[in-house]
Structure formats: C-alpha cells, structure tokens
Amino acid sequence: xxxxxxxxxxxxxNAYKAALMLNLAGCDWEARFVDYFNGETRTPAFRAINEMGxxxxxxxxxxxxxxxxxxxxxxxxRTGKFGWKNDDERRExxxxxxxxxxxxxxxxxxxxxxxxxxxxxxxxxxxxLRQRSSTALGILNDxxxxxxxxxxxxxxxxxISICGYLFWPEEFGVDYAKQYPxxxxxxxxxxALPGWVHPYTLVPGHPLPEKK
Amino acid sequence: xxxxxxxxxxxxxNAYKAALMLNLAGCDWEARFVDYFNGETRTPAFRAINEMGxxxxxxxxxxxxxxxxxxxxxxxxRTGKFGWKNDDERRExxxxxxxxxxxxxxxxxxxxxxxxxxxxxxxxxxxxLRQRSSTALGILNDxxxxxxxxxxxxxxxxxISICGYLFWPEEFGVDYAKQYPxxxxxxxxxxALPGWVHPYTLVPGHPLPEKK
Numbered sequence: 001x002x003x004x005x006x007x008x009x010x011x012x013x014n015a016y017k018a019a020l021m022l023n024l025a026g027c028d029w030e031a032r033f034v035d036y037f038n039g040e041t042r043t044p045a046f047r048a049i050n051e052m053g054x055x056x057x058x059x060x061x062x063x064x065x066x067x068x069x070x071x072x073x074x075x076x077x078r079t080g081k082f083g084w085k086n087d088d089e090r091r092e093x094x095x096x097x098x099x100x101x102x103x104x105x106x107x108x109x110x111x112x113x114x115x116x117x118x119x120x121x122x123x124x125x126x127x128x129l130r131q132r133s134s135t136a137l138g139i140l141n142d143x144x145x146x147x148x149x150x151x152x153x154x155x156x157x158x159x160i161s162i163c164g165y166l167f168w169p170e171e172f173g174v175d176y177a178k179q180y181p182x183x184x185x186x187x188x189x190x191x192a193l194p195g196w197v198h199p200y201t202l203v204p205g206h207p208l209p210e211k212k
Numbered sequence: 213x214x215x216x217x218x219x220x221x222x223x224x225x226n227a228y229k230a231a232l233m234l235n236l237a238g239c240d241w242e243a244r245f246v247d248y249f250n251g252e253t254r255t256p257a258f259r260a261i262n263e264m265g266x267x268x269x270x271x272x273x274x275x276x277x278x279x280x281x282x283x284x285x286x287x288x289x290r291t292g293k294f295g296w297k298n299d300d301e302r303r304e305x306x307x308x309x310x311x312x313x314x315x316x317x318x319x320x321x322x323x324x325x326x327x328x329x330x331x332x333x334x335x336x337x338x339x340x341l342r343q344r345s346s347t348a349l350g351i352l353n354d355x356x357x358x359x360x361x362x363x364x365x366x367x368x369x370x371x372i373s374i375c376g377y378l379f380w381p382e383e384f385g386v387d388y389a390k391q392y393p394x395x396x397x398x399x400x401x402x403x404a405l406p407g408w409v410h411p412y413t414l415v416p417g418h419p420l421p422e423k424k
Contacts, residue, residue, distance in 0.1 A: 052311060052351055067307040074303060087289075091282050094306075098281040099264060101314035124336040139264055 004029035007049065007057040009036050010206035011117060013109055013165035015056040016199040017068040018075075021160050023202060024195040025079040032059075033204045068164070069097045072157035082157045092151045096158035104140065107132035108165050112172040117208075133172065137180050144182035148189060155193060163190050167199055216241035219261065219269040221248050222418035223329060225321055225377035227268040228411040229280040230287075233372050235414060236407040237291040244271075245416045280376070281309045284369035294369045304363045308370035316352065319344035320377050324384035329420075345384065349392050356394035360401060367405060375402050379411055 004022060008015035008031050022029040034040050034055050041053045050057050050066045058065045058074070065071050076083030084090040111129035114120045140162065143150070150158040166187060169176055176184030190196060200206040216234060220227035220243050234241040246252050246267050253265045262269050262278045270277045270286070277283050288295030296302040323341035326332045352374065355362065362370040378399060381388055388396030402408060412418040 051355060052315070065303065065307075067310045069310040070303050070307045073306060077299075091277065091286060094285060095277075095279040095282045098279045098310065098313050101310050102318050103264070106314050106318040125340045128337045128340075143263060 002028045002030035003060065005032050005059040006030070007032045007034050007055050007059075008203050009034050009055060010200050010203040011208070012036070012055050012203070013105065013112075013168070013199065014054070014068045016167075016203055017161050017164040018056040018058060018071045019199070019203050020163075020196070021072055021075050021082065021157065023197060024160065024193055025075060025081045026195065027075070027079065031204050037208060069101060069157075069161060072097070072161055076157050082155060082160060084152065084156070089152045089156075093156050093158045096150050097161050099136075100158075100162045100164075104133070104136040104162060105165060107136065108172060112165060112168060115173065116168075116171040130173070137174065137183065141180040141182045144186045148186070155190070159186075159190060163187060214240045214242035215272065217244050217271040218242070219244045219246050219267050219271075220415050221246050221267060222412050222415040223420070224248070224267050224415070225317065225324075225380070225411065226266070226280045228379075228415055229373050229376040230268040230270060230283045231411070231415050232375075232408070233284055233287050233294065233369065235409060236367075236372065236405055237287060237293045238407065239287070239291065243416050249420060281313060281369075281373060284309070284373055288369050294367060294372060296364065296368070301364045301368075305368050305370045308362050309373050311348075312370075312374045312376075316345070316348040316374060317377055319348065320384060324377060324380060327385065328380075328383040342385070349386065349395065353392040353394045356398045360398070367402070371398075371402060375399060 004027050006015070006018055006022065006029055008019055019029075019031070034046070036055070040046050041055065047053055049064060052066060054066065056066070056068055056071060058071045060074075060078075065074055072082075084093055107129050111126060111133050114123070114126050114129070120126065147153065149155050150162055152158075165172075166183065174180065176187065216239050218227070218230055218234060218241055220231055231241075231243070246258070248267065252258050253267065259265055261276060264278060266278065268278070268280055268283060270283045272286075272290075277286050284294075296305055319341050323338060323345050326335070326338050326341070332338065359365065361367050362374055377384075378395065386392065388399065
C-alpha cells in the first residue's frame with residue numbers, strides 16, 4: 001500500500017493540484033478513483049469522508065485532509081518541498097492560493113465544466129464566467145511578466161495550485177500564445193519540472209465513457 | 213495615526229472580514245475609504261497598492277497585506293486572538309477559509325452584487341449563482357448543526373471570514389430562520405461577541421449616493 005492515497009478523478013483540476021504536488025515531490029502515492037459523474041460525491045458514504053462533498057481528499061497515516069490548498073500546505077511541510085522559508089513567504093504563497101480559489105479556479109473551472117463537460121453551449125452564464133475568468137487570467141499574466149514564478153522567486157505550491165486547470169486551454173477556449181503569453185511560458189516552465197505529467201495521464205478517469 | 217490602516221468600503225464583505233477582525237481583536241485601526249463604485253480599484257495608483265485590484269488591503273508597519281484570508285492570518289498571529297493552537301487546527305481553519313473563498317463568498321458576493329447593487333433583476337446568471345450559493349449555505353448549515361463554531365470549538369478567523377457577506381441576507385434573498393436555521397443561530401453568536409458591529413456601521417461608504 002502506498003504511503004499516500006488521493007481521492008480524485010481526471011477531470012478535476014483541484015484533484016490534479018494535489019496529484020501534481022505528490023508527483024513533483026516524489027511521494028509514494030496511489031489514486032483512489034471517485035466516480036463523480038455517476039454521483040459518488042453526493043452519496044452519504046462520500047459525505048462521511050468529506051462533508052464538503054468534493055475531491056481531492058488525501059489520506060495519510062489515519063488523517064483525512066480536504067481542500068487542495070490545505071493538502072498542498074500539508075505536503076509541502078511533510079516533504080520540505082515547494083513551501084516557504086519564512087512567514088512573509090508563507091503569507092505571499094497563501095495570498096495566491098486564496099486568489100486562485102476565489103478568483104481564478106472558481107470561475108475558470110466552472111466555465112470549462114459547462115463548455116466541455118456539461119456541453120451547455122454559449123449561454124449568459126458562460127459569458128459571465130468567461131469575463132470573470134479573463135479578468136483573473138489577465139492579472140496572472142501581468143504578474144508573470146514580472147517574475148518567473150508566482151511567489152518567492154521559485155516554484156512553490158502557489159504555482160501548483162494556480163496551474164490546476166490551465167493545462168486544458170482548449171477546454172475553456174483560450175490561446176495562451178495570443179492572449180496570455182506570460183502564462184504560456186510559465187506553464188512550459190512547470191512542464192519542465194521533473195515529475196510533471198499532464199492531468200489526463202496522471203489522474204484516473206479519462207476519457208469519460210460515452211453517454212448511452 | 214492608528215496602528216493599522218485598512219483600505220475598504222462598506223459594500224465589500226471581504227473588507228468587512230478584515231474590519232470585523234480588527235474590531236473584535238480590539239486593534240487600534242482606521243479605515244481608508246476606497247471609492248470602488250467610481251472606479252478607484254481599477255486605477256494605476258490602486259494597482260500599485262494591490263496588483264489584484266481588490267480591497268481589503270491592510271497597512272501595518274510598512275507592510276501591505278492583501279487577500280482577506282491573509283490579513284486574518286496575520287492579525288491572528290499579531291494579536292494572539294481567533295487563531296490556532298497547533299498545526300491540525302491551523303489546517304482545519306485554513307480549510308474553511310479556502311472553502312469560503314472558493315465556494316461560499318465567490319458565488320454569494322456576486323449574487324448579492326447583481327441583485328442589490330448592479331440591480332440586474334433575475335437573470336440566468338443570478339439563477340446560476342443562487343444555486344451555487346444555496347449549495348454552499350446548505351453545507352455550512354449542516355456543519356453548524358454539529359458545532360457552535362466553524363472550527364476548533366471556539367470563534368476563530370474561519371467564522372470571521374465565512375460571516376463576511378452573511379449579515380445581508382435580504383440583499384441576496386435568503387431567510388435564515390426558514391432556510392438555514394443553524395446559520396441564523398451562529399450569526400447571533402457572532403453578534404454577541406464583544407466588538408461586533410454591522411458592516412454598514414463599521415466600514416465607511418454606506419449608503420451609496422443616489423445615481424444621477
């Protein structure tokens with residue numbers, strides 16, 4: 001049995017944040033596939049694992065940890081990798097983790113879900129989400145024009161969190177080279193880190209089975 | 213001059229999270245009103261203060277700190293109040309801070325903005341946001357059925373963050389007594405904490421001037 005078990009599925013960029021950290025940090029881990037698309041996260045059994053009804057959940061030595069940002073924090077402390085060296089760095093990393101959750105992932109993940117998974121087509125809701133997601137991507141692109149990495153001048157869990165949904169640009173309709181070149185170059189730097197693997201390869205559950 | 217300066221405006225529940233913490237912790241602080249509704253957060257001068265273009269920003273001893281969750285973390289460490297006693301508590305508090313940013317505030321604040329400030333009326337976007345906000349409020353209501361406080365068995369910055377937009381139920385159309393009774397009772401417990409003040413009284417900028 002592996003040291004770490006991660007409850008996850010391939011289409012969740014939030015699960016990918018945790019999986020990528022486990023891989024980049026060289027942890028001994030295994031995936032526990034969660035059948036989100038058939039309703040597993042809404043079952044009482046899963047709610048007993050995480051009352052928030054979400055992946056990822058990390059199991060380690062009898063602990064169960066949820067929220068990708070908390071898992072990243074825990075793993076950086078356990079492994080000594082991708083974390084902070086002092087309180088100022090810790091807060092700068094936390095600032096970008098919170099921004100990611102509030103302003104980037106919340107809108108981008110939902111936009112991508114509607115366009116590529118629920119296949120709603122373009123609606124007032126996708127238009128709203130795209131505008132919010134674009135604002136966030138613009139702020140990130142500007143920030144990455146001034147620094148190679150999001151915080152602390154080196155790869156940290158802030159990068160690992162923020163990139164969670166960004167390896168699927170075609171699924172939410174952006175072209176980094178044309179629209180957000182600094183983000184495109186930063187994603188190439190992440191891809192060059194030893195242990196990087198694309199989410200659809202790293203996490204089980206892709207492709208989705210055809211609907212009957 | 214006060215020890216802490218908070219960039220804020222009354223309609224921002226995120227600014228209120230920081231203002232409420234300053235008040236509950238008995239800090240010597242002053243508000244620096246930000247004229248959001250006339251575009252101040254989009255000006256280059258404000259972007260130099262916070263590249264994310266958002267309130268709140270806390271100034272303290274030459275530091276500028278943004279993201280409400282980071283400000284709460286900073287203040288709890290500085291004041292020794294509403295924080296954690298060990299790493300498990302720190303992560304449990306962080307978990308709810310992240311959940312608030314991602315799942316509760318992101319949707320609830322935007323819903324309330326559209327209904328009560330932009331006055332869009334009911335649209336597909338408000339319907340989408342209300343569904344997301346209701347899911348989050350349901351999870352919080354269930355959680356507060358099992359505990360008086362969000363984390364650690366006592367009032368912490370998790371409560372202070374999560375309540376940020378919740379003292380305006382009429383502005384996003386919920387009735388706690390009917391829909392989320394545990395949330396209603398928990399908000400009464402927060403109101404009973406020494407130093408609690410309603411956001412429209414605590415933070416400058418309410419009411420908005422009439423549009424000409």
